[in-house]
Amino acid sequence: MSLLKPFSRLTGLNTANILLVENEEQFQQKLADTVVLQEKTVNVNVLARSLPLPMENEESRPRIDLVVFIIHLTSELSFQSAETSLKYLDPGYFQGKVCFLVTSARNVSVPPERLVSVRTLAASLHCPLLCAEDQTTEGVTTAAHRLLAILKVAAGLVPMATSLYLSTLTRCTVPSDIDQQNFE
């Protein structure tokens, strides 16, 4: 199985690379454009539909610092595709270099169980879960801003902060965990 490995390549100077994985391939383009616009000197965005990534690009692909799984809560297929893609990630990524981004969380027609299952997945992997609004430009800009903040830490561009340290602060928790902490 071709796993995506976090440290198989040398890092570049002043660069950070983010991989956006989305089954529908719609939000990722907008997000990528905004991220590149916001931080002109730093990054390269790689857009994919699912993992594993094609073998042909193995040589030219830069080192990926942050993998973001974009899940649209309106579609079950989105979630399942993200779940199956997780298998192709080297475990080294799960120390703060993976992030889940969820859209349409406020949508009334979305079954609440789906958000719960995404949260349990993110909590079990110790990854942060971000909610984004993909229909307006402000929503896209906000999401890009937050991703950039995590990306800079994951690429080592922020002094005194590592992605593992950040992930202990930002990791997703499922409500039952919090309740248990409160009452013990």
Next chain:
Amino acid sequence: MDDSTKRILQRLIRRIPSQMLQTMLGKWAHLSREDLHSLDFTQPKWVLTEQLLALCEENGLRVKHITELEMIYIIENPNQGMWHGFQLLDAEEDAPSIELTQFKKQFKANLTELISNVSIKIKKHTDEAIWIRVAWGDNFTKPNHLKPTYVVHHLQTPYVFVTGLTSKYKPLLNQALVLATRYGSMKDAHLSGRNLTAIRDLLMRQYQQVFPTKNPKPLQEKNPVPRNPNIEKEHAENTENRLQMACEAFGDGTLPQLQKAVYKLETKFRDNSNKTLTDREEPFRGVVEFASTNLLESLRHCVSSGMASTPVTPLLSSITQKGRNYFVITDKGV
């Protein structure tokens, strides 16, 4: 003017939207310019109707003039009502050389022979289409102008488009058309929709088609679209392939606007989890209907975004390849 004529005129004015009324009356040309100027088109429609009725009475206009106005309106706005496509088969030797006057004469003669009380109007439109309006009557009743049938035929093509035809008069119209166009028979093309231009484009393949090529990328003369060097697409090839297959199956650019595709299933039930239904001998009858404001556009998007698997299943691509939207599927094939 008698009551029925008045009623026909009133219905027609009510049907034509206010914005178009002035242009339609101008094209009609049965009212003099002074009369037209005397009408104030900013008034409410019922006031206009009264004034028009009075003007028509003055000018002594009769049913045949009013039906002319209706025909002008329908020709300008053909995308209402349900249009059905038909195909003529077994052309005889002189079918390709039929010309307008001959067709008109033959059609009128044939139809009046078959049913005496009909009112027929034939008009040739600028885009080489012949429009026929038929109002049907019986031996004892006058033609009913409130429910006319419209027929569109392009000469030298084997296609006919009909709207407003009841099954009672279908065989008569068929026979008259077949004889007038010098073909052997006419069959249902199984294509129907609200938009006449759409079904005409689909049947006569007048939309932008994409043909399979071995080297789909264009020559490298032109500068490619400036892509952001910072953004890399991993699955670009896959996306391009999917888009290519979607366009090959459904076409490029603006697609004809179909509203429905109906698949009538007469196949045996096949599902291993449901034993009672699977063991039956007779076919399981079901109807699958796809509906959308622009069906072909939605299907193309389904394929290009990966929702429908590629290669495109022939069940969907035969909508455009065969030009029909009603299919009966049996176990032996479509």
